[in-house]
Amino acid sequence: MLTEATMWMRRRTSAAADWPVEMLLGAKQARTGLGAGDGRISVVLPARNEEETVGVIVDAIRRELVERVPLVDEIVVVDSRSTDRTAEVAAAAGAEVVAQDAVLADLPPMSGKGEALWKSLAATTGEFVVFVDADLRNFAPHFVTGLLGPLLTDPTVGYVKGCYDRPLMTGGTRVDGAGGRVTELVARPLINLHWPALAGVIQPLGGEYAGRRALLERLPFVTGYGVELGLLLDVFQDSGLDALAQVDLGDRVHSHQSTEALAAMSGQIMLTAWSRLQRHGRMLPLEPPGTALAWFQRSGTGHDLRVNDVGVQERPPMIGVPGYAGTGRSVVS
Ligand SMILES: O=c1ccn([C@@H]2O[C@H](COP(=O)(O)OP(=O)(O)O[C@H]3O[C@H](CO)[C@@H](O)[C@H](O)[C@H]3O)[C@@H](O)[C@H]2O)c(=O)[nH]1
Numbered sequence: 398m399l400t401e402a403t404m405w406m407r408r409r410t411s412a413a414a415d416w417p418v419e420m421l422l423g424a425k426q427a428r429t430g431l432g433a434g435d436g437r438i439s440v441v442l443p444a445r446n447e448e449e450t451v452g453v454i455v456d457a458i459r460r461e462l463v464e465r466v467p468l469v470d471e472i473v474v475v476d477s478r479s480t481d482r483t484a485e486v487a488a489a490a491g492a493e494v495v496a497q498d499a500v501l502a503d504l505p506p507m508s509g510k511g512e513a514l515w516k517s518l519a520a521t522t523g524e525f526v527v528f529v530d531a532d533l534r535n536f537a538p539h540f541v542t543g544l545l546g547p548l549l550t551d552p553t554v555g556y557v558k559g560c561y562d563r564p565l566m567t568g569g570t571r572v573d574g575a576g577g578r579v580t581e582l583v584a585r586p587l588i589n590l591h592w593p594a595l596a597g598v599i600q601p602l603g604g605e606y607a608g609r610r611a612l613l614e615r616l617p618f619v620t621g622y623g624v625e626l627g628l629l630l631d632v633f634q635d636s637g638l639d640a641l642a643q644v645d646l647g648d649r650v651h652s653h654q655s656t657e658a659l660a661a662m663s664g665q666i667m668l669t670a671w672s673r674l675q676r677h678g679r680m681l682p683l684e685p686p687g688t689a690l691a692w693f694q695r696s697g698t699g700h701d702l703r704v705n706d707v708g709v710q711e712r713p714p715m716i717g718v719p720g721y722a723g724t725g726r727s728v729v730s
């Protein structure tokens with residue numbers, strides 16, 4: 398059972414401590430002058446209302462990986478329609494801040510995290526792109542260096558996922574192993590049942606991962622929270638299992654969303670999985686799935702009903718989008 402997944406895990410799993418920054422610098426310098434981005438590294442933080450955490454993360458990357466050692470070439474925060482001070486805080490900490498809707502502004506806007514990440518490809522210049530969520534509460538530079546290790550040192554690796562322990566923080570109390578609820582209750586069963594070769598990916602939904610631009614720009618991006626699952630399944634389908642690696646980053650603490658929001662996220666994950674089952678010729682639906690999700694709240698002696706639309710859209714591979722400049726920066730208005 399799961400032999401392929403287990404073998405992949407043995408081959409392709411490392412730990413952040415395996416990738417000291419000096420080793421990465423050497424690997425990066427070896428790429429200088431080779432063209433197509435020249436080993437440049439972009440770190441991208443998608444952020445919607447993350448004023449509490451985004452500044453600390455940007456500050457740590459800037460101090461440790463830009464100023465202390467010249468590993469990271471640009472830190473870009475994609476402001477995903479924040480209504481708080483996310484943009485100001487991120488800029489003050491040293492990030493370049495781009496508004497999601499100002500990138501490729503001629504296109505009709507779409508919403509959600511996947512849209513922010515897709516737009517980030519047009520707002521950055523690196524040959525390697527590292528994504529880090531802006532709501533992390535225990536960020537440290539090894540999140541970035543760990544993810545870069547396999548990418549910079551092994552040309553057969555195109556996409557690297559972070560893995561970690563995920564506690565659930567409730568009212569200041571830490572419950573070990575209880576976080577990542579959508580991962581454990583929705584994504585992992587779906588992946589194991591339909592893509593058993595990927596069962597060794599410990600955190601398929603985690604927001605910290607890195608890829609080669611040459612790969613990322615050829616993939617469609619699902620607009621909402623399905624983006625991670627979509628990318629994982631498409632990399633696997635297009636490039637095979639060994640294009641993937643994972644790196645243990647230790648512990649990950651982040652801001653938790655409400656159960657209602659996680660239910661909507663789960664709907665997006667399911668729709669993304671089904672779209673790939675269909676697209677990759679694995680299952681043919683007799684009718685398309687709906688996108689309306691009911692949510693109930695006690696009201697007096699009855700219940701109020703709210704209906705959330707969990708439908709996802711999709712952006713095409715960036716490489717074919719007019720206005721995308723590849724490793725040169727595209728127009729940001
Ligand atoms: O419209 C949005 C929504 C979120 N974000 C940012 O995306 C990141 C992750 O979003 P969050 O709402 O914190 O997601 P989680 O509840 O943490 O969801 C987990 O699971 C999701 C589904 O796979 C992943 O996208 C996340 O990275 C992963 O942490 C954060 O920096 C957000 O500010 C945006 O940029 N735009």
Ligand SMILES: O=C(O)[C@H](O)COP(=O)(O)O
Nearest residue numbers: 576577578579580602653
């Ligand atoms: O990745 C997940 O499963 C979701 O982000 C939920 O995470 P949480 O249970 O830690 O809030």
